[in-house]
Amino acid sequence: MIKKQQDEALKYFEEHAEKWRKLAKSSAYDKVNVIKQRNDFVLKVVADRKITDTALDVGCGTGDLVCEMASRGIKALGVDFAREMIDLAEENARNSNLLNAKFFCCSIFDFPFEPEKYDLISANGFIEYISYAELDRLFKSSYESLKKEGSLVLGSRNRLFNIFSLNKFTQDEIVSNEIIALLLEAIQIMKSEHIADLIGFETAPLQKEDKEHEITGIKVSTRYQFTPAQLASMLHAKGFEPIEIYPIHIHGSFPKFKEKNPAVHVLIANFLQEFAKNNACLIPQSSSFMIHGKKR
Ligand SMILES: C[S@@+](CC[C@H](N)C(=O)[O-])C[C@H]1O[C@@H](n2cnc3c(N)ncnc32)[C@H](O)[C@@H]1O
Numbered sequence: 001m002i003k004k005q006q007d008e009a010l011k012y013f014e015e016h017a018e019k020w021r022k023l024a025k026s027s028a029y030d031k032v033n034v035i036k037q038r039n040d041f042v043l044k045v046v047a048d049r050k051i052t053d054t055a056l057d058v059g060c061g062t063g064d065l066v067c068e069m070a071s072r073g074i075k076a077l078g079v080d081f082a083r084e085m086i087d088l089a090e091e092n093a094r095n096s097n098l099l100n101a102k103f104f105c106c107s108i109f110d111f112p113f114e115p116e117k118y119d120l121i122s123a124n125g126f127i128e129y130i131s132y133a134e135l136d137r138l139f140k141s142s143y144e145s146l147k148k149e150g151s152l153v154l155g156s157r158n159r160l161f162n163i164f165s166l167n168k169f170t171q172d173e174i175v176s177n178e179i180i181a182l183l184l185e186a187i188q189i190m191k192s193e194h195i196a197d198l199i200g201f202e203t204a205p206l207q208k209e210d211k212e213h214e215i216t217g218i219k220v221s222t223r224y225q226f227t228p229a230q231l232a233s234m235l236h237a238k239g240f241e242p243i244e245i246y247p248i249h250i251h252g253s254f255p256k257f258k259e260k261n262p263a264v265h266v267l268i269a270n271f272l273q274e275f276a277k278n279n280a281c282l283i284p285q286s287s288s289f290m291i292h293g294k295k296r
Pocket of ligand 1: 009059079081085107108109123124
């Protein structure tokens with residue numbers, strides 16, 4: 001099952017690297033550029049940090065974030081197991097003459113992590129494709145490989161959005177009796193002054209490991225969703241101080257409206273995105289979110 005998840009991910013991303021490159025650069029009027037929103041958050045973290053000399057991007061895809069970081073003078077390395085993605089990432093860096101953007105093709109679980117090497121490690125649109133045991137390994141390797149006060153930045157599909165989407169995902173949460181726990185977490189986020197208030201919050205259990213999910217665009221049958229409290233608690237347990245959660249792809253209305261009026265949806269989503277910083281109250285309406293933790 002778990003192997004199937006990674007096998008499907010490798011096949012999908014090998015076959016769709018070119019499409020991914022276009023998506024990363026897109027400013028289409030009828031599709032929100034989630035890749036750019038996630039990258040922008042990582043760049044905000046960089047801007048907020050005192051020093052970022054070295055960075056590692058896990059599951060780097062076509063390398064846009066690595067190139068953005070390299071253009072800011074950071075020695076940035078991207079790792080991806082899809083050869084086609086790495087070829088495009090290297091081309092991307094060559095075209096912009098970025099000598100400090102480097103790429104490496106292998107599974108991150110075969111990557112030789114070095115101790116205390118990086119100021120920042122990011123993984124955008126990545127943790128949904130790995131098992132919980134692999135996520136555990138990623139936390140451990142990242143912790144060891146980050147310098148003191150190094151930043152770990154993760155992007156995640158947002159399970160709290162299942163409350164708001166009013167579709168099959170919502171029905172599933174009702175059937176599995178977990179919708180109330182998710183609602184209570186959403187209320188907790190509204191009341192919270194800081195992400196630290198979510199550490200240890202009793203929310204829904206993690207999704208069943210063998211769950212096959214509704215396919216939404218990417219043909220990988222198991223793509224986990226997490227809640228902010230789940231990831232904040234995990235970060236804390238693994239030696240990180242959770243710093244911030246940040247909404248990605250904010251929905252001003254329900255997905256049904258988006259399907260019928262994509263251009264209006266994009267206008268509203270991009271407008272709301274301007275308010276993402278310091279507005280965790282937008283999280284339940286976001287289909288993804290970012291979380292930033294610092295090595296304690
Ligand atoms: C959804 S894409 C995200 C790409 C990029 N981070 C972005 O935000 O545009 C996920 C990427 O993770 C890569 N990936 C998945 N599992 C991996 C693994 N075990 N090791 C390295 N890369 C992996 C895939 O090949 C794919 O390029």
